Amino acid sequence: xxxxxxxxxxxxxxxxxxxxxxxxxxxxxxxxxxxxxxxxxxxxxxxxxxxxxxxxxxxxxxxxxx
Amino acid sequence: xxxxxxxxxxxxxxxxxxxxxxxxxxxxxxxxxxxxxxxxxxxxxxxxxxxxxxxxxxxxxxxxxxxxxxxxxxxxxxxxxxxxxxxxxxxxxxxxxxxxxxxxxxxxxxxxxxxxxxxxxxxxxxxxxxxxxxxxxxxxxxxxxxxxxxxxxxxxxx
Numbered sequence: 083x084x085x086x087x088x089x090x091x092x093x094x095x096x097x098x099x100x101x102x103x104x105x106x107x108x109x110x111x112x113x114x115x116x117x118x119x120x121x122x123x124x125x126x127x128x129x130x131x132x133x134x135x136x137x138x139x140x141x142x143x144x145x146x147x148x
Numbered sequence: 149x150x151x152x153x154x155x156x157x158x159x160x161x162x163x164x165x166x167x168x169x170x171x172x173x174x175x176x177x178x179x180x181x182x183x184x185x186x187x188x189x190x191x192x193x194x195x196x197x198x199x200x201x202x203x204x205x206x207x208x209x210x211x212x213x214x215x216x217x218x219x220x221x222x223x224x225x226x227x228x229x230x231x232x233x234x235x236x237x238x239x240x241x242x243x244x245x246x247x248x249x250x251x252x253x254x255x256x257x258x259x260x261x262x263x264x265x266x267x268x269x270x271x272x273x274x275x276x277x278x279x280x281x282x283x284x285x286x287x288x289x290x291x292x293x294x295x296x297x298x299x300x301x302x303x304x305x306x
Binding site: 106110113114 | 235237238239240242297298301
């Protein structure tokens with residue numbers, strides 16, 4: 083699964099730490115999601131989408147390998 | 149995500165405070181026969197030696213230093229191992245589970261090797277260590293994973 087969190091963050095001009103604080107996870111978790119090392123739970127994905135005011139599918143998309 | 153059965157973060161500090169002295173005590177006890185005299189017990193008015201003395205209420209004489217030490221060590225290790233991190237979240241819970249799985253795997257392989265290669269009293273002392281090795285392996289592995297995780301993120305991007 084890939085995601086566009088890094089781009090969305092750049093648009094809002096917020097850091098990984100800012101986003102981590104908004105969705106109440108550690109900064110390492112945001113970092114791991116951005117570098118495709120960790121797939122977030124549905125709840126966390128929905129929270130992240132809410133911060134960017136977009137739908138989950140606009141931020142997270144399936145890859146062929148999934 | 150709420151993880152059941154985890155203690156609050158501050159328990160970790162108290163865990164170290166209990167586990168480290170208890171570990172030192174157990175090493176002294178196992179290798180140098182160190183005991184606290186005040187933990188010694190002998191049943192009064194013994195007229196015979198019973199062979200049925202393997203259970204707490206049948207004991208005729210025993211020094212309880214090793215029992216107290218083991219219980220304190222296990223309680224301390226449990227508190228270190230299963231206290232929440234300050235920034236506990238769903239991914240840390242996943243790392244925790246993976247480390248626990250790894251620790252059980254490695255410990256079981258270690259037991260299989262010990263059963264095969266070590267016999268008599270050497271085997272018994274290894275089994276004595278085995279009481280707490282799963283927890284110790286877990287604590288080492290989990291903290292190393294967290295350490296490298298934090299280090300990589302800190303030197304990485306913003």
